[in-house]
Amino acid sequence: MHEIRLEKVTKRFGNGLVAVDKADLDVGRGEVMCLLGPSGCGKTTMLRMIAGLEWATSGDIMIGNRRVNDLPPRERNVAMAFQFYALYPSLSVGENLAYPLHAEKLSKAEITQRVARVSQALDLTSILERRPHQLGEGEKQRVAVGRSIIRDPTCFLFDEPLSRLDIQLRQTMRTQIKEILSTLDKPTVIVTHDQIEALTMADRIAVMQAGRIEQIASPDELFSMPTNLFVGGFIGTPQMNLLEATLTEVGQRDSAGSVTARFALLGEIISASVNSRVGDFEPGSKVTLGIRPRSFEFVDIGTTDALHADVDITEPMGAETLAHLIEKGSDLRCVVQSSIRLAPGNRVAIRCKPGQLHVFDSSGILVR
Amino acid sequence: MEKAREIRAIGQAGWGRTLGAGIISAVYFFPVFFIITTAFKTRPDALAMPIKFFFTPTFENFYSVFQRADIQGGGTTNSGFGLYFFNSLFIGGTSVFLALIIGTAAAYGFSRFPLRGNDTYLFIILTTRMLPPIIAIIPIFVLFRVFGLSGSYTGVIALYTAFNLPFSIWMAKSFFDDLDRDIEDAARMDGSSEWSVFRKICLPQVYGGLAATFVFAVILTWNEFLFALMLTGTETRTVPVAIARTIGGQVGVDWGLMSAIETLFIIPVVIVTFVLQNQLLRGVTFGTIRK
Amino acid sequence: MTSVANPDTATSRAASPSASRSAAGFLGWLMSPERRGPLLIAPALITLFVVNIFPLMWSFGLSFFAYKANRLAPPVFIGLRNYSDVLTDSDIWERFQHTATIVVGSVALQLVVGFLLALLFAQEFPLRRYLLMLVLSPMMLSLSAVGVFFRLFYDPTLGFISRFISLFTPDTFVILSTPARATIAIVVVDAWMWSPFVMLLVLAGLVSVPKYLYEAAEIDRAGWWRRFRTITFPYIRSLLLLALLFRTIEAFKIFDIVYLVTEGGPGSSTETVSVYVFRLAFQFFRTSQASALGYIMLFAVIVLTSLYLYAIQTREVEA
Numbered sequence: 019m020h021e022i023r024l025e026k027v028t029k030r031f032g033n034g035l036v037a038v039d040k041a042d043l044d045v046g047r048g049e050v051m052c053l054l055g056p057s058g059c060g061k062t063t064m065l066r067m068i069a070g071l072e073w074a075t076s077g078d079i080m081i082g083n084r085r086v087n088d089l090p091p092r093e094r095n096v097a098m099a100f101q102f103y104a105l106y107p108s109l110s111v112g113e114n115l116a117y118p119l120h121a122e123k124l125s126k127a128e129i130t131q132r133v134a135r136v137s138q139a140l141d142l143t144s145i146l147e148r149r150p151h152q153l154g155e156g157e158k159q160r161v162a163v164g165r166s167i168i169r170d171p172t173c174f175l176f177d178e179p180l181s182r183l184d185i186q187l188r189q190t191m192r193t194q195i196k197e198i199l200s201t202l203d204k205p206t207v208i209v210t211h212d213q214i215e216a217l218t219m220a221d222r223i224a225v226m227q228a229g230r231i232e233q234i235a236s237p238d239e240l241f242s243m244p245t246n247l248f249v250g251g252f253i254g255t256p257q258m259n260l261l262e263a264t265l266t267e268v269g270q271r272d273s274a275g276s277v278t279a280r281f282a283l284l285g286e287i288i289s290a291s292v293n294s295r296v297g298d299f300e301p302g303s304k305v306t307l308g309i310r311p312r313s314f315e316f317v318d319i320g321t322t323d324a325l326h327a328d329v330d331i332t333e334p335m336g337a338e339t340l341a342h343l344i345e346k347g348s349d350l351r352c353v354v355q356s357s358i359r360l361a362p363g364n365r366v367a368i369r370c371k372p373g374q375l376h377v378f379d380s381s382g383i384l385v386r
Numbered sequence: 387m388e389k390a391r392e393i394r395a396i397g398q399a400g401w402g403r404t405l406g407a408g409i410i411s412a413v414y415f416f417p418v419f420f421i422i423t424t425a426f427k428t429r430p431d432a433l434a435m436p437i438k439f440f441f442t443p444t445f446e447n448f449y450s451v452f453q454r455a456d457i458q459g460g461g462t463t464n465s466g467f468g469l470y471f472f473n474s475l476f477i478g479g480t481s482v483f484l485a486l487i488i489g490t491a492a493a494y495g496f497s498r499f500p501l502r503g504n505d506t507y508l509f510i511i512l513t514t515r516m517l518p519p520i521i522a523i524i525p526i527f528v529l530f531r532v533f534g535l536s537g538s539y540t541g542v543i544a545l546y547t548a549f550n551l552p553f554s555i556w557m558a559k560s561f562f563d564d565l566d567r568d569i570e571d572a573a574r575m576d577g578s579s580e581w582s583v584f585r586k587i588c589l590p591q592v593y594g595g596l597a598a599t600f601v602f603a604v605i606l607t608w609n610e611f612l613f614a615l616m617l618t619g620t621e622t623r624t625v626p627v628a629i630a631r632t633i634g635g636q637v638g639v640d641w642g643l644m645s646a647i648e649t650l651f652i653i654p655v656v657i658v659t660f661v662l663q664n665q666l667l668r669g670v671t672f673g674t675i676r677k
Numbered sequence: 678m679t680s681v682a683n684p685d686t687a688t689s690r691a692a693s694p695s696a697s698r699s700a701a702g703f704l705g706w707l708m709s710p711e712r713r714g715p716l717l718i719a720p721a722l723i724t725l726f727v728v729n730i731f732p733l734m735w736s737f738g739l740s741f742f743a744y745k746a747n748r749l750a751p752p753v754f755i756g757l758r759n760y761s762d763v764l765t766d767s768d769i770w771e772r773f774q775h776t777a778t779i780v781v782g783s784v785a786l787q788l789v790v791g792f793l794l795a796l797l798f799a800q801e802f803p804l805r806r807y808l809l810m811l812v813l814s815p816m817m818l819s820l821s822a823v824g825v826f827f828r829l830f831y832d833p834t835l836g837f838i839s840r841f842i843s844l845f846t847p848d849t850f851v852i853l854s855t856p857a858r859a860t861i862a863i864v865v866v867d868a869w870m871w872s873p874f875v876m877l878l879v880l881a882g883l884v885s886v887p888k889y890l891y892e893a894a895e896i897d898r899a900g901w902w903r904r905f906r907t908i909t910f911p912y913i914r915s916l917l918l919l920a921l922l923f924r925t926i927e928a929f930k931i932f933d934i935v936y937l938v939t940e941g942g943p944g945s946s947t948e949t950v951s952v953y954v955f956r957l958a959f960q961f962f963r964t965s966q967a968s969a970l971g972y973i974m975l976f977a978v979i980v981l982t983s984l985y986l987y988a989i990q991t992r993e994v995e996a
Contacts, residue, residue: 071896106890117894120899165897404808411808414869421818488720492717512985516982517974525733529732548724609819630824
């Protein structure tokens with residue numbers, strides 16, 4: 019019965035700042051939930067409220083079906099790995115790992131055994147005697163994680179676990195942590211601002227902005243069906259192209275629940291097959307079209323129903339190339355195979371691949 | 387460096403804590419309280435036992451400080467404490483000022499142009515500050531007599547300058563060490579001369595710290611007793627010596643007067659401590675410790 | 678008739694090229710990058726040398742001679758006899774003992790009380806700022822005033838401390854009557870003055886502990902004693918050590934208070950080494966012996982200062 023549930027949780031600070039605004043969240047047993055968002059969106063505050071390091075102003079926080087709002091951290095039996103690791107400077111790695119176990123009144127043998135097990139899983143056996151200031155970033159991070167998993171808590175909470183590691187270490191640790199978490203079968207909440215981390219490690223992601231949860235969904239769903247402009251623009255690198263357009267006409271609904279519509283943007287008219295709800299809009303409505311850089315296909319110049327633009331800069335990225343196109347003052351990001359040679363100044367015609375055009379209404383919500 | 391003007395705290399406690407702290411603070415403060423209040427008492431009130439908490443205050447002691455001429459043992463001079471206050475100020479101020487100039491230059495040198503012998507020099511400098519004045523007083527006393535410097539301003543100021551140098555150096559060095567070098571490097575790359583870098587970038591940032599150092603050093607020199615005792619004459623005497631001299635010889639010390647003197651003497655220190663709270667720790671450890 | 682060209686400048690102008698070249702050369706040599714460090718440090722070192730070190734060296738030399746400052750007789754070389762006299766003089770050892778007692782007593786008291794004070798003032802509470810100022814007030818008094826006034830306070834009839842204690846004793850309590858009492862009296866004054874100093878240091882340590890360490894301990898369900906032992910104490914341990922060394926070095930120097938409150942009495946029971954050296958030099962005029970003794974003290978101070986510097990550097994490394 020270990021789950022985490024937040025119902026309408028709000029956190030208002032003394033100076034009036036609302037860090038978390040009526041958030042609903044639930045994390046199932048064994049599920050890894052990432053809180054993702056830019057700095058200041060409230061994700062860390064939310065994590066700290068689950069831990070008990072911040073009091074919720076209103077709402078309910080449930081851990082394992084128990085309302086824990088009024089319980090201090092020590093009585094919630096949660097495990098947390100801090101962004102700055104929070105390793106006890108005067109203790110060795112082994113003593114740091116064993117620290118949480120003293121509260122459980124285990125025998126010395128049991129403690130040694132657990133420390134050995136964890137240090138082996140995280141490759142810490144050779145540095146058990148060292149002290150935190152003698153460790154590298156990666157080692158410190160593993161100790162912090164180790165200190166969390168050595169216990170049997172109700173849930174795991176990680177605050178930006180990989181933010182201080184270099185790219186290589188990050189990739190290694192991502193996989194390692196994911197493996198470990200899958201064996202532990204407890205709800206886990208990870209806070210991060212790095213979407214790659216979230217997309218690779220999470221079962222579900224809660225995208226947050228300015229204290230509000232914008233969308234909670236699996237990585238796939240977030241990618242293919244972002245609920246609003248913010249999520250669409252936040253998820254996916256390079257960033258999704260968000261273009262202002264006007265709906266000019268809507269065609270008939272077809273059997274698959276789509277409808278053909280025509281949009282005017284960048285001085286041209288394109289048509290595309292979009293969600294049937296677009297049909298509810300009047301011609302002349304202002305919308306925003308979202309097209310991911312990899313959703314473009316090249317067509318011959320002069321094709322109708324295509325956008326024309328000039329190539330501004332190309333950035334080689336290895337197997338792919340990121341091309342910045344420019345038309346009527348608007349920037350278009352387009353990712354192509356490097357085998358297609360594009361040079362600055364070229365004029366190209368592009369079309370959005372079928373089914374990959376997102377339509378957002380004038381208030382930024384996805385139309386579906 | 388923190389901008390907070392107060393000594394920081396962690397967490398919050400209630401009025402119960404205030405009560406406990408209040409009692410302890412009262413114990414610590416009581417002697418000081420005694421001195422300050424006695425300054426306002428008349429002569430009989432001052433010595434009353436048990437201590438008189440309620441009395442009619444008077445300013446006569448403060449007048450006496452500057453006017454009474456025969457308070458000193460061997461009262462053949464006309465000088466009252468006005469002269470001694472002036473002496474303390476003049477000697478203290480001048481020597482600290484000189485020490486700061488020489489010391490800041492040296493501190494900058496130690497900080498930015500480290501030499502091989504740096505640690506040794508700094509060690510010697512710190513030892514000079516730490517050694518019991520007794521050790522130095524003997525040769526200096528004799529040398530002063532030999533060179534005819536006893537009782538003169540020059541000798542004492544020179545001595546106090548050297549006295550204040552270690553403190554100035556350590557404080558200034560700690561400030562220079564705390565600075566962000568990147569700005570200086572950027573200026574150097576933009577073509578500034580070393581002198582410009584020092585004057586326009588480093589110095590402005592440490593002005594506050596140097597001001598604090600100046601004040602702390604003056605306070606230390608202000609309160610200095612031993613060297614002043616041995617090396618100042620009747621005309622150049624400083625206040626602490628004058629206070630001590632009132633003990634010996636005279637029948638019935640005028641405690642009201644003494645209190646007034648000390649109260650006047652302590653006022654600058656109190657103001658300074660209040661204003662410089664965030665530098666206090668650095669100051670009392672001579673610049674060797676900073677948060 | 679005055680000619681336009683000033684003969685003086687004409688001559689100097691003629692001489693200037695080579696003169697200014699060598700002047701510029703010297704200045705250039707002086708101000709070159711390698712010299713900058715030494716150039717800046719030189720005035721300070723010179724001043725210290727002349728005013729401090731030279732006299733010290735002179736008196737070091739003198740300590741090998743027999744010399745009395747009040748006689749005109751020239752110094753007579755006697756080698757190490759001053760030192761051996763000093764080291765075998767039982768009076769000296771007695772003074773060392775007194776000094777040690779006072780130093781140990783005072784520093785211990787300062788550390789304990791200062792530490793407790795810091796704990797008291799660690800959290801914010803109403804009026805904390807002002808009460809803190811009150812506690813710091815003893816440090817602001819001049820030592821001579823402290824000496825003079827505490828002499829009054831300890832006076833059997835006129836001093837409030839004596840009178841206060843007399844409330845609990847059968848007859849008038851004379852604080853300065855016995856060696857034990859006098860020593861305690863001095864220890865109390867010194868500790869009173871300087872325990873706020875220790876408090877400042879420990880307080881600085883207490884507030885510098887990163888909050889997240891306490892949070893981690895809370896999550897790890899550690900009890901208050903455990904938290905103190907593993908988190909708080911290590912942080913303040915280095916500061917306590919610094920306080921210990923610093924105050925010990927300073928306590929060694931105790932002169933003013935002893936001189937003014939007890940004058941080393943009763944008898945010579947509270948006479949510290951500093952006071953004794955003073956007496957040797959200026960009362961008995963055994964100048965060279967005083968120098969020798971001074972050098973022995975200097976040696977102790979050097980050892981202590983080295984320890985102090987070492988402790989500072991260790992602290993900076995671990996931070």
